[in-house]
Amino acid sequence: MKNKNGKSSEDLLKQIEEMGDDHMMSSIETPMREGAFDLSDEEKIAIIQGHFEKIMHTLGLDLTDDSLSGTPKRVAKLYVKELFKGLKPENKPSLSTFQNKYEYSEMLVEKNITLYSNCEHHFLPIVGKAHVAYIPNGKVIGLSKINRIVDYYSRRPQVQERLAIQILDEMKRALNTEDVAVYIDAEHMCVSSRGVSDQSSSTVTVEYSGKFKEEETKREFLTYVNDKLK
């Protein structure tokens, strides 16, 4: 059987094997449909608005009420322009890097980065903190750009595992180094506010590459992450 690109499953398996383990570990793309980028933001907002009106109507809400009448448009804008703006490649932050003139060679940790995302299974919030570290090669990155990378990949329907990998990959690309670590600790509203309704659990995902796979470097990173002293 062939997929839409005309490849059989054997072809795909061969291709994956040729890419090697590294690729398997580090290239997790958000699944996007064909033609995903054909609509303008305005077109997306108009379509989502129409669908959300139907959802509210189905739930039995009165859309002529002055508090509810603007909600479909509000939700549509919120989805396209805010919560899910990271689905649009044009919204990717430009990442200024600089020559590491000072030859800083230890790890840099940007910790306690505020993270707001949404889970792709329930479209409910994921709220937490990300801690991102790297060891400079020839380049250093503007600090705020690390926060922006976290924000860009968070603004998609996500699973936390993929989010950590996408942040790690972007840091590696931007800094031309393998030596990157990403640690995310977040609360999933789909776990705390419904379903199993556990308000005390949180989810930790970590991704290490390069020197961060070594015990000592990993331990040093975790010491900074767990250091609550300011």
Ligand SMILES: Nc1nc2c(ncn2[C@@H]2O[C@H](COP(=O)(O)OP(=O)(O)OP(=O)(O)O)[C@@H](O)[C@H]2O)c(=O)[nH]1
């Ligand atoms: N691995 C992973 N799972 C997630 C993430 N966010 C939410 N989930 C889980 O996705 C699963 C979806 O499972 P389903 O059984 O299809 O959904 P459900 O019936 O609503 O499940 P319950 O939440 O157990 O009521 C749930 O167990 C969620 O907790 C995430 O970031 N990573």
Ligand SMILES: [Zn+2]
């Ligand atoms: Zn969920």
